[in-house]
Amino acid sequence: MIREPLKELKSLISRLEASSPFYQKKFKECGVEAGDIKTMEDFRKLPFSDKDELRKAYPLGIQAVPDEEVVRIHSSSGTTGQPVIIPYTRKDVEDWAIMFERCYRYAGMDNKDRIQITPGYGLWTAGIGFQAGAERLGAMAIPMGPGNTQKQLKMLVDMQSTVLASTSSYALVLAEEVAKQGLQDKINLKRGIIGSERWGDKMRKRIVDELGIEIFDIYGLTEIYGPGISIDCHHHCGMHYWDDYLFMEIIDPDTLEPVEEGAYGEMVLTTLHKEGGPLLRYRTHDITRFIPGPCPCGSEHPRHDRIVGRTDDMVKVKAVNIYPGQIDELLKEIDGVSSEYQAIVANENGKDVVHLRFEVEQGVDKEEIQKEVNYQFKSKIGITVIPEAGFIGSLPRSEKKSVRIIDNRFE
Numbered sequence: 411m412i413r414e415p416l417k418e419l420k421s422l423i424s425r426l427e428a429s430s431p432f433y434q435k436k437f438k439e440c441g442v443e444a445g446d447i448k449t450m451e452d453f454r455k456l457p458f459s460d461k462d463e464l465r466k467a468y469p470l471g472i473q474a475v476p477d478e479e480v481v482r483i484h485s486s487s488g489t490t491g492q493p494v495i496i497p498y499t500r501k502d503v504e505d506w507a508i509m510f511e512r513c514y515r516y517a518g519m520d521n522k523d524r525i526q527i528t529p530g531y532g533l534w535t536a537g538i539g540f541q542a543g544a545e546r547l548g549a550m551a552i553p554m555g556p557g558n559t560q561k562q563l564k565m566l567v568d569m570q571s572t573v574l575a576s577t578s579s580y581a582l583v584l585a586e587e588v589a590k591q592g593l594q595d596k597i598n599l600k601r602g603i604i605g606s607e608r609w610g611d612k613m614r615k616r617i618v619d620e621l622g623i624e625i626f627d628i629y630g631l632t633e634i635y636g637p638g639i640s641i642d643c644h645h646h647c648g649m650h651y652w653d654d655y656l657f658m659e660i661i662d663p664d665t666l667e668p669v670e671e672g673a674y675g676e677m678v679l680t681t682l683h684k685e686g687g688p689l690l691r692y693r694t695h696d697i698t699r700f701i702p703g704p705c706p707c708g709s710e711h712p713r714h715d716r717i718v719g720r721t722d723d724m725v726k727v728k729a730v731n732i733y734p735g736q737i738d739e740l741l742k743e744i745d746g747v748s749s750e751y752q753a754i755v756a757n758e759n760g761k762d763v764v765h766l767r768f769e770v771e772q773g774v775d776k777e778e779i780q781k782e783v784n785y786q787f788k789s790k791i792g793i794t795v796i797p798e799a800g801f802i803g804s805l806p807r808s809e810k811k812s813v814r815i816i817d818n819r820f821e
Contacts, residue, residue, distance in 0.1 A: 413653050413712070414450050418682045423447050423456075426688060430474035432467055433690060454659075458666065458678065458691045464633065465492040472687045473497045480686055485533040486632045493533075496632055497686035503542070505683060509652050510543025510638035516650060516709070517601055517626045517641060519573060521548030526571035528580055529606065530556045535636025536606060540575045543638060549573075556580070559587055570598040574623070577606040578613055579808040582749070585620035586807075599623045605630065605637045612742045613749035627716055631694060633687075634679050640714065648701035648713030655682055658714065659691070660700055663721045674699045676721055677714065695721045697733075725755055725817050727762050730792045734814040737766070740786050746774035747783070750805045753795075755817045762819060766795040769802045776800075 424444040426433035437443065440457050447453055464472060472495075473480065479499050486494040498506075519525075525544045529536030537555055544551040552569055554562055562584060565571065574581060581604055588594060599621050605628040618625055627649055630637035640651035651658060659678040660669050669675035677694045697720060701713040719733035726732070732753070741747045751768035766787065770779055780797040787795045 415653075415657060415682060416450055416453070419453055419657060419680065420444070420447055422680070422682060422688060422690065423453075426474065426690060430472070430688065432463075432472045432474070454668070456691055458693050459689055460693050461486075461494060461633070461695075464494040468492050469495045470497060472689075474688055475499055475685055483533075484535045484632055484636065494633060499685040502635070502684055502686050505655060506539060506635040506638060507542040507546045509635065509655060510539055511546040512652065513603070513626075513628055513638050513641040514543055514547050514549070516643045516707075517573075517603060518644060519547065519549060519601065523547075523549040523573050523600075524552060524569055524571045525549050525573040525575055525603075526552045526554055526562070526565060526569070528554050528556055528562060528574070528576045528584075529637075535630070535632045539630070539636040539638050540603070559583060563587060563591065563593060566597045566599065567593060572598055572600045574599055574602045574621070576602065576604055577808075578604050578617070581617050581621070581625075582613060583807045585617045586803075589620045594620070594622060597621075601626065603628050603641075611738070612747070616749050629717065631696075633689060633692060634681060634694075635684070639679075642716075643705065643707045643709065645706045648705065648715055650705065650709050650711040650713055653712055656680065657682060658700075658712075660698065660714075663695075669699075671702055672699055674715075674718065677717075697721065697735075723815060725815055727755055727764055728793050732764075732791060732793075732815070736791055737814070740790055741768060741783070744779065744782055744786065746770050746779055748802050750802075751814065752805055753815045755815065755819055757819045764793065764795040765798055767798045767800065767805060769805055770799045772801055 427437060427444040436457055442456060480497040481500050482498045482503060484496050527537055527540045529540060531537035541551045541553055552565060552571055554565060581602055600623060602623045602625040604625050614625060627642050628637050629640040629649055639656060640649040642649045657680040660675040661667060661678055662669050663676040674697055677696045677698050679692050679694060680690050681688050696717045698714045698717050701715055705713055718735040724731050724733050737751060737753060741751060748769040748771060754765040756763055770776060776799040780799050783797045784795055
């Protein structure tokens with residue numbers, strides 16, 4: 411059941427009205443006052459916040475406390491425009507560590523674990539978030555950061571790391587190298603805490619099989635603390651999110667109205683207790699759904715589904731919307747096809763075309779599989795593609811996030 415924390419929301423809105431220049435301006439433009447919000451229906455009439463607005467507020471336009479209360483900043487990557495700067499107070503940092511420790515405990519970890527942390531440190535939230543949670547748990551943090559795969563493997567063996575914290579792309583790189591170098595019997599990994607990008611079932615299976623671990627999805631974004639705001643448990647039937655810190659909505663990205671229970675839509679988040687850079691009805695652009703009912707694990711915290719895509723990673727080709735998640739689902743049903751693929755959209759001779767490059771296992775008939783992939787794409791997604799099969803290892807690997815769809819039509 412989704413908790414509706416009206417009292418906390420009203421307190422947040424009053425705080426924003428009193429101390430946030432960013433929201434004072436939004437409220438004034440919309441003619442909203444904190445006293446107007448008396449019911450959840452009133453709350454749902456409040457304006458959304460969006461990343462473009464946060465970019466325009468660069469560098470510290472969303473700060474809602476005096477400078478002397480800010481102990482740290484973090485930033486989004488800024489790969490698609492002006493970065494977003496998020497200020498944190500001491501309490502924000504502590505709250506984030508509490509949520510992250512909770513994630514680790516939901517994954518069955520304790521202070522005897524050794525956590526090899528491969529995401530980046532610095533302005534990005536990932537590495538330091540994994541570390542703060544590990545330290546609060548009392549586990550041993552091994553703060554490797556990204557890259558240097560041979561050293562990562564050496565530390566996996568020498569330190570007998572029990573947990574790998576990683577993006578799915580880099581977990582696959584390590585899994586392939588462990589298999590290639592015959593290290594399966596020399597490592598001691600038990601679990602993988604995997605986040606930062608969506609990933610399909612075939613990729614999961616390869617990582618599980620080659621590393622011999624149980625894997626857990628972890629979710630977060632820089633604007634809302636960072637990774638650690640939700641995770642799946644051992645039942646792997648949805649991701650528990652911390653509704654004592656966040657209020658979550660799922661909306662139709664076109665109408666901006668709530669979707670029906672269990673339907674997919676865009677996740678919208680409100681921070682209930684964040685001080686440095688609180689956010690109200692923030693549109694994440696991540697596509698998911700609520701999972702109704704209690705989890706078999708007995709947790710009181712509600713669940714959302716895995717992230718299946720983003721409203722802004724969709725491409726439209728010949729009036730058909732294509733998401734990476736659709737391609738994942740299609741390829742996982744075809745025997746002999748591996749997890750890695752890349753769809754390249756181009757305009758050739760005045761027509762939009764999709765080159766679908768994907769990997770297959772050794773020994774399969776590439777021509778037959780190409781025909782099957784093209785048939786399935788046409789029948790399930792609605793357009794024909796130019797399938798290009800290569801054996802495992804033919805596509806580039808990434809130590810960060812893999813780019814699944816590349817749209818070259820507007821270059």
